[in-house]
Structure formats: C-alpha cells, structure tokens
Amino acid sequence: MTATQTHKSGNSAENSALAARLTREIAGDVFFDPFNRGRYATDASFYQLMPAGVVIPRTMDEALRTLAIVRNDGRVVTPRGGGTSQCGQTVNHGIVIDFSKHLNRIVSLDVENRSCVVEPGIVLDDLNRQLRKHGLWFPVDVSTASRATIGGMAGNNSCGGRSLRYGTMRDNTLAMDAALADGKQLHFGEVSPGDNGPDLFRDMLDLGAREAAEIAEKFPKVQRRVGGYNLDALVPCNAPNNLAHLLVGSEGTLAFTTQIELKLWPVIRNKVLGVCHFGSFYEAMNAAQHLVKLRPIAVELVDRTMLALGREIAMFQPIIGTAVRGDPDAVLIVEFAEEDQAENIRRLKQLGGLMGDLGFGWNNPQRKWGGVVEITEPALQTGIAEFRAAGLNVMMSMKQEGKPVSFVEDCAVPLPHLADYTARLNEIFARHGTRGTMYAHASEGCLHVRPVLNLKLEKDVAAMRAIAEDTFAMVREYKGSHSGEHGDGMVRSEFHEAMFGPRIIADFREVKHRFDPDNVLNPGKIVDAPKMDDRTLFRYPPDYRVPELKTALDWSAYPGAGGGFQGAVEMCNNNGACRKLEGGVMCPSYRATRNEKDVTRGRANTLRLAISGQLGPDALASDEMMDTMKLCVSCKACRHECPTGVDMAKMKIEVLAARAARQGLSLRDRLVGYLPRYAALASRFAPLANLRNNSPLLRKLFEKFAGISARRALPEWRRDMFRSDAETVGPADGREVVLFADTFNRAYERENLDAALRVLVAGGYRVHIPKPVDNGRPLCCGRTFLSAGLVDQARAELDRLVATYAPFTTRGVPIIGLEPSCLLTLRDELLSLRSDDTARGISAHALLFEEFLVREAEAGRLQLPLGPVAAKTIVHGHCHQKSFGAFKPVEQVLRLVPDLNVETIESSCCGMAGAFGYGAETYQASMEMAELSLLPAVRRADAATLVVADGTSCRHQIKDGAGRGALHVARVLAMSLDSARSTHYSSPITKDPIHG
Known part of the structure; x- marks a missing residue:
C-alpha cells in the first residue's frame, strides 16, 4: 500500500461535511464538484x-486554517502554485490548496542588501517585474517563469537556464517560514550546532x-x-547550516511554506548571444565542455527536431530564420552577460575563434556545418530566449498520438561525459x-530528454519503464x-x-517521519512513492475511452478519434503558458479572474474529462461546461501563443x-446569431430599433429577457447603411481588388467602408463590390452564427460568399x-x-486592409498622396489580428502618414469580444479585461492623440469605458488624403515606404 492510499479519500457524505465546514470557515473558494476537482487533477x-x-x-491564515481542518478530518494536503510540475508533484487524492490566486505578494524588500521576502504564490515573472525598477532580479530563470510560483520553484529546487552563473533555487534561498503538519510555525534559516533551537533542528543536525x-x-x-532531500545541507561545515x-x-512533503526570503542580483544590462552551428548532435555535445571555458552564463542546446517544429509555429519562424543558417543538426546558444558590453563582444569574438580552433568554422571543408551567428540586437535576443523557453511545449506540438514524454527528462552527468551519454541514450531509445x-x-x-511514446498503449508504457531503468543505470x-x-x-x-542506496533512503524516511509523522503533507513523493508506471495513476489510464464524436467542424488536422477533436483537446499538456499575466494576449479571462476555470488549460482539461x-453523461452540453466556457x-490568442497550438476558440464552437x-437557443443567441439576416430591416426602422438605448425601462427588459446588460x-442602427450602387469603382485600368463589406461596418459604421473605398480608389485600384450570386441579402462571413453554435447557418452564409467571390x-x-x-x-x-x-x-x-497596403507598398505599387493629421496616435490591436500575425501591418501603414508618431498599446483582449461584453453575466x-491595460492607456492619452482600433467591438469598448472615439485605420488614411489635398501637401512615396 502506497502513501497515497493510507488516508481516507472520503465518501460522499464525508466530503459534503468537510466541504460545508470549509465553506463556513474559509472566505476563499472551496470546490468539491467534479468539474473543478478535475481541473486540479493534473x-x-x-x-x-x-x-x-x-x-x-x-x-495565509486561511491556508493554515485549511491545513488544520483537513488534518483533523484525516485527509492529506497538497500545496500548489502554477501546477506546472513535470513529475506529478502537485497532484494527490486529498485536498489541493492553491496559493497562486491570492497569496502572491512581496512582503518586504531590502534593496541595499539585495534580498526580499515573498509569499509562495508569487509568479517569478511578476516578482521580477516589480524588482526591475530597483535594478534587481531573481535569476533562477526557469522556462515557465510566466506562471511558475516561487513556492513551487522552492519545492522543486528549480534551476533555470543560467544556473552556471547563479546556481539553483537552493543557492538563492536565504530563509523560509513554514508550518509543520501539526500547525507549529517555525523559521528555517541559518543554524549552528550549539544553537538553542527547536528539537527538530537539533535532530536534523545530528542526522547530518x-x-x-x-x-x-x-x-x-x-x-x-x-x-x-538535501541531507548535505545538514552536514557539519565551517559556516552555519541553513535548514x-x-x-x-x-x-x-515536509512543511507548509508561508514565506520565502530570497537572494537578489543586479539585473543583466548587457548581453550578446552566439549561435554555434554543428553538423552532428555528438559534435555539439562534445564541444560544450570547451565552450564553457569562455565563462558564459549559459550554453543552451536546440536540436534538429526542435528547430523543425519551431519553423512550423508562426511566432518563431522569423526568429529561427534570422538566427539559424541552413539546416544544422544542432545549435548551441552561448550567452555572455558581463556588465561591460565591450567585454561581451570580445568574448563573442573569442567564441568564433574557439569554434574555428575546434574545427567548426564557417569555411572548414571537413565539416558539414560550423560557425557562429552573432546576435547583439536585444529584440532578437528576446525572441531567441522565448523560443528556448518554450522548448518543452514546442516539442509537445507534434500532431500525432505519440508525444515526447517526460520521465528521464533532466538527468545530469559531468560535462566531459555528455557526448557519450547522449549517444548511448539514443541507442537505448532505438533499442526500445x-x-x-x-x-x-x-x-x-543536463539536457531535457523526452522519448516519443504513446502512453495509451501498454507496450509503450512497458518501453517507458525499460528506458527509465536503462537510463538511470547509465x-x-x-x-x-x-x-x-x-x-x-x-x-x-x-x-x-x-x-x-538503502541507508540514505532510510534517512529520507526518518526526515519525513520527523517532520510529518502522520504523512499529511503531499504523500507519495520522494519517499514511499507508487510505481512510476502504475497506469491507474495516469492521465490516460487503461480504461480511458472517448466514444466516437460527431463534430460540427473539421478536425482532421489532429490525430486520434472523434474526427480529430479528441486529438485537438489532448494537445494540451498542462504546461500552463496560458496562465501568463503579461505579454501577448493569452489568456485574457484568466488575467481578469485568476481562476483555473477561466484559463485555456482549465477549459481543455474539462473538455478532455467530459x-x-x-464528468458524467452529456457533460459536453451541460450547464457546467457552459460555465467553463x-x-x-x-x-484566438491560444491558437497563436499556446506552444502546443490549443485552439480553444474553435473548440468553443463545438461546445456551443x-x-x-x-437545449436550443436563448433569445440573446438568436438576436446575435441572426443579426446579418435582420440588419436591413432594422436599418429601415432605425429610430424604432434604437429606442432601447434611450429607455431605462427597455434596457431593464432587455436584460431580463435577453440577457443583455442594461449598463451597455x-x-x-442607421438608415444610411453602406450600399454601393455600382459594383465596380475606380480606374478601368487599375489593379483589381474586392472590398468585403462586413455586416458590422455596413450597418453601424459605414464611414469606415467609405474611407477604405476612397483610399483604394485614390491609390489607383479598381474596386469590386459584387452583389451576391443569389441576388439576396448582403454577404456575411457567418461569424455571428458561429458565436451562437449555429454551424449550419454559418456554412450557408460562407457558401454564398465563396460562390460570389470565386470568379475573382x-x-x-x-x-x-x-x-x-x-x-x-x-x-x-x-x-x-x-x-x-x-x-x-x-x-x-x-x-x-492594412495587409494589402503593406504588400503593395513593399512591391513599390502604392501611390497615395498623404498629409499630416496629428502628432501622435496610440493603437490597440484586435486579438484576431495578433493571432494571425496581422497587427504589424497596422503599425506600418500608420507610419506612412507624415509626422505621425505611432505608439502601440501593450494590451490583451479589449474585453468586448463581439457580443461577450454585452452579456449581463459577462459585463463585469x-x-x-479592459481595465488591465487598454482603458488606462487611452485615459492617459491627451485629447489631440488619435486612438486607433480596427475592431468594431474594440472601438465600442473604448467608447464605453474611456469616453473616447476610436478610428479604423482606413479613416486615418482618408483624413491624411484630405490633409494633402487641402494643403497641397504630398508625402514622398519611396519604392518601399514601409521599410524606408
């Protein structure tokens, strides 16, 4: 019987009683329902x-109270931070206590002595954001820094990519406050053998x-x-032992951490990277022992597989294209980060010389690959760091049943043996x-090594066991x-x-028993663990089955059954990149609520369980699933930013x-979904259709019966909807384009379409606005129908659009x-x-619109007479623009306007998101979401600054939340045309105005 089985898991009545007590005595969230428990099961x-x-x-008092209640009930407790552990440290059958949502403060900061005290739930990136203004950082820079908590890092003794310079978590931990399982609180720090401290401390020093x-x-x-356990910390030495x-x-497994005192370092101000190319993996591994002699702070490996997968991920394509020449078998990224940049450059040149001395120069005819690409540009350095940090998840992006599995993930061998170790490791993999x-x-x-296996198959689980035994023996x-x-x-x-050896294992057990005699704290880890290949403990146990699913969308790009929908859901490996709090867009709802339910990972886990x-019958269409979604x-940020490519927006359509x-449609679903089909009628009776906005009574009725917030x-609607009497405008000999007049701009903001038409015609283009082939209502993309789960209706709209545009x-x-x-x-x-x-x-x-103009400008075909319109503009990007790499053209096009300073708002989703922001239950x-960054940035802008946002919903959110009008780029360019005409000003157009 393993330690995970020695405590009661509780029957339904016992669980209900425990849940009721916790709910009474804890102000925080208490979850005993299967959906929420399932989100914390992995x-x-x-x-x-x-x-x-x-x-x-x-x-923290509530956390300690929870510990006491659970202990007295005979259950076990597992503390949890970001839930990114590779080895199952943060899952158990007892009560999980999540520190990450609320217990995440810097308690104190001593800038002069370079130390701070933090709560265990603080995320590393968040900590370093707060430290950076003081010129300090915590340098245990794990690849999961955007979601890894300091408590979790301490629990794992995390290392990070720069441990060659800075050491591990242990080397940078000064002290810890923690409670034992019985509730006794102690301060763990430096202790000498003669100190008159707790009996526990003396016992530990005696053991050492x-x-x-x-x-x-x-x-x-x-x-x-x-x-x-770090028993070597207990061995007598010249300095005091740090418990x-x-x-x-x-x-x-030993204590319940409440505070951690950390050693801080000056921020890295200057650095350079050298990307060393090798024709074989063995050569790269053998070279590492020589490259470290130049005293870099890191030498990171990227192999052929990771490079190939990275080239398939949009956000990493330009980075790899710049940093990697040709098709090497492996590259080593060598980082120098001394205070003096001149010294960094000197060492970078030395690196090139050393590579030549080792026979890996660019022009060595004996080598297939060689040489160093020097990276001194900060933006590219950041991109390379992000690619390397995403390595675990890039590897997991393979669209196949077998995935790289973590179990011999991070073995470490002395550097002179690294090449032979990896060669023999590949032989072990091949043998199995x-x-x-x-x-x-x-x-x-220490390489991150993952054999590709399908753990749904017994034969692959047996192979995993054999590989583990052979590898650990080596x-x-x-x-x-x-x-x-x-x-x-x-x-x-x-x-x-x-x-x-058995004697040290007996010591481990003695330490565990002395700290936690009743085995309350996270049992089954380090001592008395279950078999690593016990399939009953797997995410995919032997009885795991997904019945055939009839899906609304095509999921054939993904592996597995269910038309690939199952494979798409199972792409989530729980790495937690969606829990990041800044940078990019993903995941805006989590950033607002900090709830596991509201993050891409939580939704994907719920879908897999469903x-x-x-989660019981019909869980996919249940109320609990709708609450999850x-x-x-x-x-669509996850589609772009999730390293494994989880596309939750598309999965949500399946759920809807x-x-x-x-269950049919609600009134709001019908109002939103069918909007394109009644838009023309609403336009005809615009004053009547708009009555609701001016009537508090109608607002309340809409909220009660249609679920549309009275606060919005x-x-x-407008009577003068966009209509074009002519199907073609512009010069007869101009290059042809089709202008897609979408429902929102056609019905609500026709000025944008008018402006786009003016700009295109002024640029010499022949613009087609074709009538639908069926001569029916205006064309529509089906987006509103998809948002209501009406996939057949969306398909019908797209069929009309395809038939109309296909001849062009x-x-x-x-x-x-x-x-x-x-x-x-x-x-x-x-x-x-x-x-x-x-x-x-x-x-x-x-x-x-912007993508087209940029393409034309880069080809030297864009001729627009533009004049100045303002001194400055701030720009908010639509989420879908960012997801498809289509936001940069917005910035580029705006820079065509003379004398216009373009500043991008670093924002996530605006929060309106189509109909989402109008919902009574989603308004708050x-x-x-809008208040995280967008609205504060708009409020800081002076009245003369233009606010630009291409998305209809984004503009409405800015108007509602900040009282400012925002413009589509097309209107800014039309204003610029007017300026040029009124002042006879004409900006010079070069062959490539985008890139100067």
Whole structure:
C-alpha cells in the first residue's frame, strides 16, 4: 500500500461535511464538484489523481486554517502554485490548496542588501517585474517563469537556464517560514550546532553529523542534483547550516511554506548571444565542455527536431530564420552577460575563434556545418530566449498520438561525459523502438530528454519503464544525478534507492517521519512513492475511452478519434503558458479572474474529462461546461501563443453547437446569431430599433429577457447603411481588388467602408463590390452564427460568399476586409467548414486592409498622396489580428502618414469580444479585461492623440469605458488624403515606404 492510499479519500457524505465546514470557515473558494476537482487533477506530468476537494484561500491564515481542518478530518494536503510540475508533484487524492490566486505578494524588500521576502504564490515573472525598477532580479530563470510560483520553484529546487552563473533555487534561498503538519510555525534559516533551537533542528543536525560520510559517498558531485532531500545541507561545515535548504526540493512533503526570503542580483544590462552551428548532435555535445571555458552564463542546446517544429509555429519562424543558417543538426546558444558590453563582444569574438580552433568554422571543408551567428540586437535576443523557453511545449506540438514524454527528462552527468551519454541514450531509445528529443542546458550536462511514446498503449508504457531503468543505470555509471532540475514526484522517487542506496533512503524516511509523522503533507513523493508506471495513476489510464464524436467542424488536422477533436483537446499538456499575466494576449479571462476555470488549460482539461465520460453523461452540453466556457472570449490568442497550438476558440464552437443541438437557443443567441439576416430591416426602422438605448425601462427588459446588460448601449442602427450602387469603382485600368463589406461596418459604421473605398480608389485600384450570386441579402462571413453554435447557418452564409467571390480569386484578385473577426474567418473557420479548392482559394486571397497596403507598398505599387493629421496616435490591436500575425501591418501603414508618431498599446483582449461584453453575466469580466491595460492607456492619452482600433467591438469598448472615439485605420488614411489635398501637401512615396 502506497502513501497515497493510507488516508481516507472520503465518501460522499464525508466530503459534503468537510466541504460545508470549509465553506463556513474559509472566505476563499472551496470546490468539491467534479468539474473543478478535475481541473486540479493534473499538472504538466502524465499523471492524473482526482483530489477530494480544492481550496483557494484568501489569506495565509486561511491556508493554515485549511491545513488544520483537513488534518483533523484525516485527509492529506497538497500545496500548489502554477501546477506546472513535470513529475506529478502537485497532484494527490486529498485536498489541493492553491496559493497562486491570492497569496502572491512581496512582503518586504531590502534593496541595499539585495534580498526580499515573498509569499509562495508569487509568479517569478511578476516578482521580477516589480524588482526591475530597483535594478534587481531573481535569476533562477526557469522556462515557465510566466506562471511558475516561487513556492513551487522552492519545492522543486528549480534551476533555470543560467544556473552556471547563479546556481539553483537552493543557492538563492536565504530563509523560509513554514508550518509543520501539526500547525507549529517555525523559521528555517541559518543554524549552528550549539544553537538553542527547536528539537527538530537539533535532530536534523545530528542526522547530518551521523550520516556525513554516507552522504559524501552517495550524493552525486554535480551542481544539478535535485533528487531526494538535501541531507548535505545538514552536514557539519565551517559556516552555519541553513535548514531552509532542507525544505528546498522537498516538494511540499515536509512543511507548509508561508514565506520565502530570497537572494537578489543586479539585473543583466548587457548581453550578446552566439549561435554555434554543428553538423552532428555528438559534435555539439562534445564541444560544450570547451565552450564553457569562455565563462558564459549559459550554453543552451536546440536540436534538429526542435528547430523543425519551431519553423512550423508562426511566432518563431522569423526568429529561427534570422538566427539559424541552413539546416544544422544542432545549435548551441552561448550567452555572455558581463556588465561591460565591450567585454561581451570580445568574448563573442573569442567564441568564433574557439569554434574555428575546434574545427567548426564557417569555411572548414571537413565539416558539414560550423560557425557562429552573432546576435547583439536585444529584440532578437528576446525572441531567441522565448523560443528556448518554450522548448518543452514546442516539442509537445507534434500532431500525432505519440508525444515526447517526460520521465528521464533532466538527468545530469559531468560535462566531459555528455557526448557519450547522449549517444548511448539514443541507442537505448532505438533499442526500445522509439526516438527522443533533446535540448536545453548543455553547459550543465543536463539536457531535457523526452522519448516519443504513446502512453495509451501498454507496450509503450512497458518501453517507458525499460528506458527509465536503462537510463538511470547509465547515469549512475557516470556518477550523475537522475534528477537534475524538475524534481522527483511520482516519476523518479521510486528509483532513489538505486541512486542513493538503502541507508540514505532510510534517512529520507526518518526526515519525513520527523517532520510529518502522520504523512499529511503531499504523500507519495520522494519517499514511499507508487510505481512510476502504475497506469491507474495516469492521465490516460487503461480504461480511458472517448466514444466516437460527431463534430460540427473539421478536425482532421489532429490525430486520434472523434474526427480529430479528441486529438485537438489532448494537445494540451498542462504546461500552463496560458496562465501568463503579461505579454501577448493569452489568456485574457484568466488575467481578469485568476481562476483555473477561466484559463485555456482549465477549459481543455474539462473538455478532455467530459468527452471521455469522466464528468458524467452529456457533460459536453451541460450547464457546467457552459460555465467553463462562459468567459472564453474566442480571442484566438491560444491558437497563436499556446506552444502546443490549443485552439480553444474553435473548440468553443463545438461546445456551443452541442449545446444548441441539445437545449436550443436563448433569445440573446438568436438576436446575435441572426443579426446579418435582420440588419436591413432594422436599418429601415432605425429610430424604432434604437429606442432601447434611450429607455431605462427597455434596457431593464432587455436584460431580463435577453440577457443583455442594461449598463451597455447597443450599437446604433442607421438608415444610411453602406450600399454601393455600382459594383465596380475606380480606374478601368487599375489593379483589381474586392472590398468585403462586413455586416458590422455596413450597418453601424459605414464611414469606415467609405474611407477604405476612397483610399483604394485614390491609390489607383479598381474596386469590386459584387452583389451576391443569389441576388439576396448582403454577404456575411457567418461569424455571428458561429458565436451562437449555429454551424449550419454559418456554412450557408460562407457558401454564398465563396460562390460570389470565386470568379475573382480564380484570377488572383485579393479580397480586402476591414473587420478582423470577419475577414479572418475566411482564413480560419472557412477551412473548418469547407475543404474544397474553391474555399482554399478564397482563404488564400483574403487580406485585411492594412495587409494589402503593406504588400503593395513593399512591391513599390502604392501611390497615395498623404498629409499630416496629428502628432501622435496610440493603437490597440484586435486579438484576431495578433493571432494571425496581422497587427504589424497596422503599425506600418500608420507610419506612412507624415509626422505621425505611432505608439502601440501593450494590451490583451479589449474585453468586448463581439457580443461577450454585452452579456449581463459577462459585463463585469469584460470591463475587468479592459481595465488591465487598454482603458488606462487611452485615459492617459491627451485629447489631440488619435486612438486607433480596427475592431468594431474594440472601438465600442473604448467608447464605453474611456469616453473616447476610436478610428479604423482606413479613416486615418482618408483624413491624411484630405490633409494633402487641402494643403497641397504630398508625402514622398519611396519604392518601399514601409521599410524606408
């Protein structure tokens, strides 16, 4: 019987009683329902253990109260931060306590002495953002820095990419405050043998003195040894022993951390990178031991597999294209970061010389590849760092049933043995019928290694076991550590006895029992662990099944059953990149609420549990599933920013379609979905249709019966909807384009279409606005229907559009649109509804207004007489523009306007997101999203500054939340045309005005 089975899991009545007590005594969230428990049943490992309940305390006193209540009830407790552990450290059958939402403050900061005290739930990136203004940072820079909490990093003894210079978490932890399982609170810091401290401390120092010789013999002599308990911190030495270092790496099994005191360092001000190219993987590994002699702060490996996968991910394509020459088998990224940039440049030149001395110069005829690409530009350095940090998840983006699996993930061997170790490792993989991916910390002899396996198959699970045993035996042969960065959890704890010997294992058990005699704290980790290949503990246990699913959209690009929908859902590996709080767009709802329910990972986990029957029958169309999806704004940020490509916006359409098929439509769904079909009628009776905005009574009635917030003004219908009497305007000999007049700009803001038409004609283009082939209502992309789950109706609208535009695209005429959500539907959802060549032709020719103008300018074909309109503009990008890499052209086009200073608002989703911001139950979340960055930035702008936003919903949110009008880029360019004409001003157009 394992430790995870020694405590009661509780029957329904017992769980209800515990839940009721916790709810009474804890102000924070208490969850005992299957949906919320399921979201905490997994971390970034391949394990799944359903907890009895989840508590999210608001204060540390509440956290300690929860510990006491749960302990007295005979349950176990697992503390949790970002839930990004690779080895199953943060899952258990007891009560999970989530520190990340509320317990995330800097308690104190001592700038002069470079130290701070923090709560365990603070995220590393958030900590460093606050420290940066003081010129300091915490340098244990793990790749999950955007969501990893300091408490979790302390639990794992995290290392980061620059541990060659800065050391591990243990090296940078000064002290810790923690409570034992019985509630006793202690301060863990420096202690000398003669100090009159707690009995526990004396017992630990006595153990260290008693076992000093055994520890010296059995503990690997590599920096990256993070397996087991840090007994070497207890061995007598010249300086005081720091008992906080015993808690570091203990994975929440010894004490309940309440505060952590950290050692801080000056921020890196200058750095350079050298990307060293190698024709074989072995050559790269063998070279690492020589490159470290130049004293870099990091040497990171990127292998052929990771480069190939990265080239398939839009956000990384330009980075790899610039930093990597040709097709090397591996590159080593060498980083120098001395205070003096001249010294960094000198070492970078030395690196090139050393590579030449080793036979890896660019022009060596004996080598297939060689040489160094020097990277001194900060933006490119940042891009390379982001690519390297995303490595774990880039590897997981393989669209196949087998995935790179973490279990021999981070073994560490002495650097001179690294090349032979990796060569033999590949032989082990081949012997067991697979291959592996490798990357990361070559400077430390610690590579992230993942064999490709399908853990739904018994034969692959058996192969995993055999690979683990063979690999760990080889690591011991090289006197390395089987755990070099990601800790033990349930993956490696089983193998401690082979690594350390029975006597050290007995010491580990003694430490655990002395701290936690009743085995309350996160049992089953480090000591008394289950078998690592116990499939009953897997995310995909032996009885895991997903019945055949009839899907509304085409998911054939993904592996697996259910038309690929299952494979798409299972692309989520729980890495938690969607939990980042700044940078990019993903995930706007999580940034507003900090709830696991409202993050892409939480939704994907819920979908997986639902389609596999673990949440009961018909869970996909249930109220609980709709609650899970409620705050998803379909921004598509995850499609672009999730390293494994989880497309939650598309998955939400499936949920909405299932819901609509099972339960029908609400009044609001009908009003939103069918808007394009009644728009012309509403326009005809615009004064009547707009009455609701001016009547408090009608607002209240709309909220009660249609769920539309009374606090929102709806877009105003207008009688003068955009209509073009002529199907073609512009010079007869001009280059042809089609202007797609979307429903929103046609019905509400025709000025944008008028302006776009003026700009295109002024540029010499022949603009087609064709009538629908059926001579019916105006064309529509189907976006509103998709937002209500009405997939068949959306397909019908797109069929009309395709039939109308096909004669143009077959002769290469581009389709230009103004509304990002509408135009980009042609590049995205259209291909999930139709897979024929005609539809693909439409998709390939669909361009946003700015994308088209940039393309024309770069080809030297754009001729626009433009004049000045303002001194400055601030620009908010629509989420879909960012997702499809279509936002940069907005900035480029605005820079065509003379004397206009263009500043981009670093914003996530505006929060309006189509109809989302109008919902009575989502209004508040909508405003919270807008207040994160967009609205404050608009309010700071002076009255003379232009506010630019291409999205209809974005403009409405800015108007509602900041009282400012925002303009589409087309209107800014039309204003610029007017300025040129009125002042006889004409900006000089070069051959390539975009790039000067």
